[in-house]
Structure formats: C-alpha cells, structure tokens
Amino acid sequence: MGEKKVFSSYLTKLSVFSTVALMASAFTLAGCSTETTVQSSPTKQKVQPVSASKADTNVIYIVMDDTGYSDFGSYGSEIKTPNIDRLAENGLRYNNFHATPVCSPSRASMLTGRNNHAVGMGQVANFDFGEEYPNRRGAIVPEAGTIAEVLGENGYINYGLGKWHLAPTTELTPAGPFDNWPLGKGFDRYYGNLEDSSDQYRPEMTEDNSLLPWVEEEGYHYSEDIVEKAQQYIVDQVSVRPDQPFFLNLAFGAQHMPHQVPQEYIDAYDGAYDEGWDVIREQRFEKQKELGIIPEEAKLAPSNLGVIPWDELTEEKKAVYTRFQETYAGFLTHTDEQIGKLLDTLEETEKLDNTLIVLISDNGASSIGGENGSTNQSIAYNTLTESFEDVEKKVDLIGGESTSSDYPAGWAQVSNTPFGKYKNSTYAGGIRTPMIVHWPNEITAKGEIRDQFVHISDITASVYDALEITPPKTLNGVKQMPVTGTSFVETFNDAKAVTKKKTQHFEMSGNRMIYHEGWKAIAVHTKGQPFEDDVWELYEMEKDFTELNNVADKHPKKVKQLVKLWEKEAKENNVYPLTDHFLNAIANLPPDNLRARKTFVFYPEMSHLSESAAPLTTNRSYDITIPITHSAEDEGVLLALGNDKSGYTLYIKDNKLVYEYNAGTVRYRIVSEKELVAGEIEVQFSYEKTGNNQGIGNLLVNKESAGQGEMTTLPFKTSFEGLDIGQDLYYPVSEAYAELEEFSYTGEIDQVIYEFEEASIDTLQ
Known part of the structure; x- marks a missing residue:
C-alpha cells in the first residue's frame, strides 16, 4: 500500500518503556501536576478511592460504530470475531440491549448515564439547531458529568481513544474552545479523531488538546494505531502506578464508513458471500436460534423496502455487491484482532480478571450506501x-x-438480522445492538445470555453501582442532574433478575418510540407532517421479538397509556421541541455559532483546520481573496479543503491560477486565461450562487476577471477532510498535483480572506 501518513511523531512499542512517561509519573507521585496527567493534581490525590473490595477494578468501554445486531460470531455471524467471542464466552451477552439511533446521542448517554436529550445531545454533534433547540446544540451540558469526571473524583485515571464526536464540530479548531473536548470532560489523556468518521489510512488525529503533525509511516491503519496507544497507556499505568485503577474508553471508527482494511483481510472472505444477502440473512437467523441469542419462536423480519432479492440481480451486480461485504467482513475481523491485542495486554499485565469490560455498538447498521453501495462517502453523505x-x-x-466505501443497504439488512429497518430509525434495526459484559472477578455465570431490557444510559449507572460509587451532587462547581440510567448489576449472576428498568423513551429526527414493561409503541412519522398526525403502532415484546405484529387496534387503551407516558418522559428529559430536520441542519448557522461570521482571515502558518470548523461555502455566495508575492517560477497550493473524494482547491501551476471543485462524481476546473504577473498581486475566487447548489465560479487577478465557469456543488457537506493554507495535506484534492506530495506554494502568502454577505444562516425554516 506504500507509505501512509500518520499523526504521531513516534509510535511507541510495548517493549520499550517511555522515559517521558516515567518522568511524568514520578512528578505525579510527588504530587506535582503535569500537562499529560491533567487530573493527577494534589487535590485528586486526596480523594479516597472506592471501597476496598472494588478499589482495584478497572473499567473499559469498547464501542463499535454502526455494527449490526448479528455481526459478531457470538451473535450469529459467519464473520470471524474470535476475540469478541472470547469475551462473550467468558462473560455475558445481552440480547435486549438498546442504544439510540445514531452515534453522538448514544455516546453522550453512555458516558453520562443519562438520557441523551436531557444532556443536550438530541442529534449528532455536527448539527447546531440554535437556541430554540437547547437539546440539539451538539454538546454535553456541564450539569451532566461524564463517567470520566466522576471516576476521576474517585481516584481513577481516565484514558480516551478513538472517535469522540461529542463536541460541537465547529469547536474542533487548533484554538479550541476545548471544554467539550475529551480533556474538558474528565479524561486525562486522549488520542483519536474528534469528528464523526475517520479515514482509516489518513485520519485527522488529535492527542490530548493538540492536533497532531503530519508524519509518514508505512502500513498505517487507524484501528491499529489507537489500540497500540491504548496498550501503551495501560502498560505505563500498571508499571508506574499499579495500585491506581483506570477507566479506558476505546471507540473504534469501525464499522462506520469508510470501510477500509488491508487487502489480505478482504481476500480472506473471497467467495464467502456468493450466495447473497438473502441466504446469509437466513443462515444468521438460524444460527441465532442455535446460539439461543433469539427465541426459538422468533420470526425473521421481512426484507426492507428497496432491497432487491438477490436472485433478481445481474451477475455483474452480484460480483460488485459481494466485494463490498467481503470488505466489511474483513474490516470487522481486523478490528477484532486489535481487540485481541488489547486483551493480551490486559492478560500480560494481570489486569484482565479485575477489569470490567463493556462492549457495544452505538446503533444499528447503516443503509446510507443505498442500493448499489458507495465508493465515496461524500456522495453517500450528501444523499x-x-x-x-x-x-x-x-x-x-x-x-x-482511493475509495471511502460503504456497503449496499442489502448487506446492512443482514447486519441487523433478525430485525427490520436501519440506523436512524426507532425500530429495532436502528436501536437494538449487541452488548457483551466481561468481568471475571465478579461474573461467575460465564457464557450466558441475558434478556432483560437494557438501555445505553444504564451502562454507566451499572458501573457506579458495581464500584459502589455515588455520583456527586456537585461536580466542578456545577450542580448535577440525577443519573437516570438504571443499574443492571443484579443480572450479572442471576439470569432471572428483575431489573428496576420499567420505561425508556426514544426520539430521533422526529421518530419516536416508548418502551414500558414489555410493550413498545412506535410513532409512524412522515417528514414535514405535523407530529400530532402520527399514527402509533404497538408491539408486545415477550410474544413478538422482532416487532412484526402491530396490535394497536387490539389494545387502544395501552396505546393511549404509552403515548401519554412518552409525553411525560419527553417533558422530563428535554426532548421538546420536536423537529424532523436532519441533514439540512448541518448548514444551519445560528448567530452564536463559531462559523457565523461574515469574514474569516487565515494566515499561512495556521494549522490544519477541520472541515466542520472551516468557513461554510455550501449553497451561498462568497469571495476568497489571497494577496501573494509571486514570481513566474512559483507554484503550489494556495488553499485546499477536502481530498480526492470531494473538496476544492486554489493553486498555481505553469504560472496560471487554477480553481478546482471536486463534487465526487464530477470535477469543475477553471484556469486563468493569462499567466500571472510577478510581484505583489491579489488573486481571488468569487462564487455567485444562481440556484439551489448551483452557481458561477469566477477567477480574478488584481480584481480583473481571469476566467469563469458554471458549477453544481454538494448540498450539505463539502468533504470529510479539512482546510490547509499554502499546501494540501492528507489526500490531494486535484489530480494535477497528486504526485507532488503537499505541493506547497513556493511564493509568499500574506493571508487568506473568506467573505460572505450574511454571517448567520437559518436552514430550519
């Protein structure tokens, strides 16, 4: 695969103990604070640990992304996941676990032990709905302390690795603000990507509060990198401070798109999916019954709308679609191997038995790949x-x-076996996912299955219960809201335990559901229609595992009871006001949003800037003005946002100014009609919006027109890679300089100025 660009100036190996870590730990033991051990202050040292019986218990959350209910071998899959299955064999599998329908809300709920709307995360962190929707601003409110903050108050050190996606993405800048970053939410160390998804070969990485520099390493893969760092954190911790317990949150990018993995893992599944998604789904369904992960009387949900029966596909489509699933399967097996490395480190350091591990998926499998699958996540994301x-x-x-792929919806349906629907739905396919709990010192019922209803907010509540920790009423000077998750610790060694969990509400993009004492009511909502017109369906879960029999007509009183209960829960948990806006919210810029400015001035020394924090250029007119000092021999990138999948770049080559816009399926290129003059000159790109996602791009040199062209732009998100000034890091936007490394501009850039007519934008009307 050639050399890969990574983001750490070193990748420490477990065989070499870090001198820096020793020094930092020595300072910490002496009662001195260091930059790398934020919570190792004298104040923290005075806090008494939890009770003696649980004082040495470590806690690890392993979070998979967009992984369906049936994807693990221990949940019925043919995909090889021996290390995850090892956790299942020596721990517990829960077959009635529920997350929220999308990632940020799930992670917020999991880390706080509270419902996601109540803590301010009613949608993904990319969207800012404005002050009218305080439950959908993309940040966890200070009144909802995270498990890292609470455990830190109880003598733990806290490590975060991998995907964060819990800060408003407009705040993901090298200048912060940092209060919603991991270290601002109780973690002592962090290493991973802060955004919603990450390229596996060239991710935009952050360590602690710093965006990492761009360094090369051959054979790089993101999953391997974060697990190696996790291993290093653990080894450093147990070597220097073996008596201090740790909390580690390991959040993989897998299985979220892009599905990227070395070729040998794809090849390992060559031919495994030639029978197609209908057969594989049936095989998983039968295997689930054999394993006891679903009841013997359970019925397989019918095929989802839009999924074409495999036998009706052409041979050409079958060949392409199987390659997508071979990649997905290889990706998961590769992730499983990394989990195995982490478990090996815990064993080698004699910490496995006294570590409480909870492994989940944050929501169901995603159908965003559509009918054909996608080789470009920018195209898929923009619908x-x-x-x-x-x-x-x-x-x-x-x-x-060269691809950022996602499999067709037909394979996502297989991942969600035996349920219907997908991620972003409040039906089971969107919210019912696997959960494995492993704790050898306390769980004696090895390999058993639990069928109690569990919600993702219950995980942290259970950890507090297991560790005999009472969450503080005040944290960091802020009065805390109650932890509303319900402990399920009593199920660890009692399969028949009756939990206190009676009720749980759900809401996502206007889709609503309520669970209460074995019943589920689901609102059927049509986007754009009044919520009071929604029709509620009713399912009796003990008799209907896969939600196939709507019994609302038979039990109208039960429906009314549950709708009334949903409204009560919604009011208590800050779910109102409701909205069914979704992707259009990504371009919403309320007046207090950090992107809501008319003018941005960037300097050539500025660090790489996340796309979500860069000036929003979608569907609006704007000017980009760049004063430069230029000679006829100078060339290179003046600015670039994006990558080879989508984005835009302004550069000089052969002494001509060039603007390119990569819309994923088509590229637009405007070249100046004349060569540039030498000296201090001003170059400009001006975009005039002429219609919805349409406009005219103009090149100007010293305010005189130098070329123009019509363009159709992406509607929601320009790219999954950010902005560079004077160079093009990571993947190059233009093929014209793809072989020229970063293609840094050899002249001098004074500054880069973005100008807009209006600062704020309201896309929610």
Whole structure:
C-alpha cells in the first residue's frame, strides 16, 4: 500500500518503556501536576478511592460504530470475531440491549448515564439547531458529568481513544474552545479523531488538546494505531502506578464508513458471500436460534423496502455487491484482532480478571450506501447516488485508500438480522445492538445470555453501582442532574433478575418510540407532517421479538397509556421541541455559532483546520481573496479543503491560477486565461450562487476577471477532510498535483480572506 501518513511523531512499542512517561509519573507521585496527567493534581490525590473490595477494578468501554445486531460470531455471524467471542464466552451477552439511533446521542448517554436529550445531545454533534433547540446544540451540558469526571473524583485515571464526536464540530479548531473536548470532560489523556468518521489510512488525529503533525509511516491503519496507544497507556499505568485503577474508553471508527482494511483481510472472505444477502440473512437467523441469542419462536423480519432479492440481480451486480461485504467482513475481523491485542495486554499485565469490560455498538447498521453501495462517502453523505457503472469501475479498489466505501443497504439488512429497518430509525434495526459484559472477578455465570431490557444510559449507572460509587451532587462547581440510567448489576449472576428498568423513551429526527414493561409503541412519522398526525403502532415484546405484529387496534387503551407516558418522559428529559430536520441542519448557522461570521482571515502558518470548523461555502455566495508575492517560477497550493473524494482547491501551476471543485462524481476546473504577473498581486475566487447548489465560479487577478465557469456543488457537506493554507495535506484534492506530495506554494502568502454577505444562516425554516 506504500507509505501512509500518520499523526504521531513516534509510535511507541510495548517493549520499550517511555522515559517521558516515567518522568511524568514520578512528578505525579510527588504530587506535582503535569500537562499529560491533567487530573493527577494534589487535590485528586486526596480523594479516597472506592471501597476496598472494588478499589482495584478497572473499567473499559469498547464501542463499535454502526455494527449490526448479528455481526459478531457470538451473535450469529459467519464473520470471524474470535476475540469478541472470547469475551462473550467468558462473560455475558445481552440480547435486549438498546442504544439510540445514531452515534453522538448514544455516546453522550453512555458516558453520562443519562438520557441523551436531557444532556443536550438530541442529534449528532455536527448539527447546531440554535437556541430554540437547547437539546440539539451538539454538546454535553456541564450539569451532566461524564463517567470520566466522576471516576476521576474517585481516584481513577481516565484514558480516551478513538472517535469522540461529542463536541460541537465547529469547536474542533487548533484554538479550541476545548471544554467539550475529551480533556474538558474528565479524561486525562486522549488520542483519536474528534469528528464523526475517520479515514482509516489518513485520519485527522488529535492527542490530548493538540492536533497532531503530519508524519509518514508505512502500513498505517487507524484501528491499529489507537489500540497500540491504548496498550501503551495501560502498560505505563500498571508499571508506574499499579495500585491506581483506570477507566479506558476505546471507540473504534469501525464499522462506520469508510470501510477500509488491508487487502489480505478482504481476500480472506473471497467467495464467502456468493450466495447473497438473502441466504446469509437466513443462515444468521438460524444460527441465532442455535446460539439461543433469539427465541426459538422468533420470526425473521421481512426484507426492507428497496432491497432487491438477490436472485433478481445481474451477475455483474452480484460480483460488485459481494466485494463490498467481503470488505466489511474483513474490516470487522481486523478490528477484532486489535481487540485481541488489547486483551493480551490486559492478560500480560494481570489486569484482565479485575477489569470490567463493556462492549457495544452505538446503533444499528447503516443503509446510507443505498442500493448499489458507495465508493465515496461524500456522495453517500450528501444523499446522492453513484451509478452502478461508476461503482463497478472501482470494484477492485474497494477497501483501499482511493475509495471511502460503504456497503449496499442489502448487506446492512443482514447486519441487523433478525430485525427490520436501519440506523436512524426507532425500530429495532436502528436501536437494538449487541452488548457483551466481561468481568471475571465478579461474573461467575460465564457464557450466558441475558434478556432483560437494557438501555445505553444504564451502562454507566451499572458501573457506579458495581464500584459502589455515588455520583456527586456537585461536580466542578456545577450542580448535577440525577443519573437516570438504571443499574443492571443484579443480572450479572442471576439470569432471572428483575431489573428496576420499567420505561425508556426514544426520539430521533422526529421518530419516536416508548418502551414500558414489555410493550413498545412506535410513532409512524412522515417528514414535514405535523407530529400530532402520527399514527402509533404497538408491539408486545415477550410474544413478538422482532416487532412484526402491530396490535394497536387490539389494545387502544395501552396505546393511549404509552403515548401519554412518552409525553411525560419527553417533558422530563428535554426532548421538546420536536423537529424532523436532519441533514439540512448541518448548514444551519445560528448567530452564536463559531462559523457565523461574515469574514474569516487565515494566515499561512495556521494549522490544519477541520472541515466542520472551516468557513461554510455550501449553497451561498462568497469571495476568497489571497494577496501573494509571486514570481513566474512559483507554484503550489494556495488553499485546499477536502481530498480526492470531494473538496476544492486554489493553486498555481505553469504560472496560471487554477480553481478546482471536486463534487465526487464530477470535477469543475477553471484556469486563468493569462499567466500571472510577478510581484505583489491579489488573486481571488468569487462564487455567485444562481440556484439551489448551483452557481458561477469566477477567477480574478488584481480584481480583473481571469476566467469563469458554471458549477453544481454538494448540498450539505463539502468533504470529510479539512482546510490547509499554502499546501494540501492528507489526500490531494486535484489530480494535477497528486504526485507532488503537499505541493506547497513556493511564493509568499500574506493571508487568506473568506467573505460572505450574511454571517448567520437559518436552514430550519
């Protein structure tokens, strides 16, 4: 695969103990604070640990992304996941676990032990709905302390690794603000990506509060990197401070798109999916019954709308679609191997038995790949469709650097076996996922299955219960809201334990559901229609494991009871006001949003800036003005946002000014009509919006027109890679300089100025 660019100036190996870590720990033991051990202050040292019986218990959360209910071998899959299955064999599998329908709300709920709307995360952190929707601003409120903050108050050191996605993405800048970053939420160390998804080969990485520099390493993969760092954290901790327990939150990018993994893992599944998604789904369903993970009387949900029966597909489509699933399976097996490395480290350091491990998926499998699958996540995210012909051209590249692929919805349906629907739905396919709990010192019922209803907010509540910790009423000077999750610790060694969990509400993009004492009521909502017009369905879970029999007509009083209960829960948990806005909210810029400015001035020394924090150029007119000092021999990138999948770049080559916009399926290129003059000059790109996602791009040199062209732009998100000034890091936007490394501009850039007519934007009307 050639050399890969990574983001750490070193990748420490377990065989070499870090001198820096020894020094830092020595300072900490002496009662001195260090930059790398934020919570190791004298104040923290005075806090008494938890009770003696549980004082040495470590806690690890392992969070999978967009992984369906049936994807692990221990939940019925043919995919090889021996290390995850090892946890299941020596721990417990829960078959009635529920997350929220999308990632940020799940993570917020899990880390706080509270309902996601109540803590301010009613949607993903990319969206800011404004002050009218305080429950949807993309940040966890200070009144909802995280488990890291609470455990830190009880003598723990806290490590965060991998995907964060819990800070408003407009705050992901090298200048912060940092209060919603991991270290601002109780973690002592952090290493991972702060955004919603990450390229596995060239991720935008952060360590602690610093965006990491761009360094090369051959054979890099993100999952391997974060696990190696986790191993290092653990080894350093147990070597220097063996008596201090730790909390570690390991959040993989897998299995979220892009599905990227070395070729040998894809090849390992060659031919495994030739029978197609209908057969594989049936096989998983039967295997689930054999394993006892679903009841013997359970019925398989019918195929989802839009999924074409495998036998009706052409041979060409079958060949392409199987490659997507081979990649997905290889990706999961590769992730499982990394989990195995972590478990090996725990064993080698004799910490496995006294570590409480909870492994989950944050929501159900995603259908965003659509009918054909996608080789470009920017296209899929913007709800556009790649033609089958375009996908087929890249079939041999799926899983590699040049694609950011996602499998077809037909395979997502397999991942969610035996349920219907997908991620972002309040039906079971969106919210019912696997959960494995492993704690050898306390769980004697090895390999058993638990069928009690569990919600993701219950995990941290259970950890507090297990460790005999009472969450503080005040944290960091802020009065705390109650932890509303319900402990399920009593189920650890009692399969028949009756938990105190009676009720749980759900809401996502206007889709609503309520669980109460074995019943589920689900609101059928049509986007754009009044919520009071929603029709509620009713399911009796003890008799209907896969939500197939709507019995609302038979039990109208029960429906009314549950709707009334949903409204009560919604009022108590800050769910109102409701909204069914979704992707259009990504371009919403309330007046207090950090992107809501008319003018941005960037300097050439500025660090790489996240796309979500860069000036919003979608569907609006704007100017980019760049004063430079130039000679005829100078060339290079003046600015670039994005990558080879989508984005825009302004550069000089052959002494001509060039603007390119990569819309994923089409590229627009405007070249100045004349060569540039030498000296101090001003170059400009001006975009005039002429219609919805349409406009005219103009090049100007010293305010005189130098070329123009019509463009159709992406509607929601320009790219999954950020902004560089004077160079193009990570993946190059333009093929014209793809072989020229960063193609840094050899002249001098004074500054880069973005100007807009209006600062704030309201896309929610």
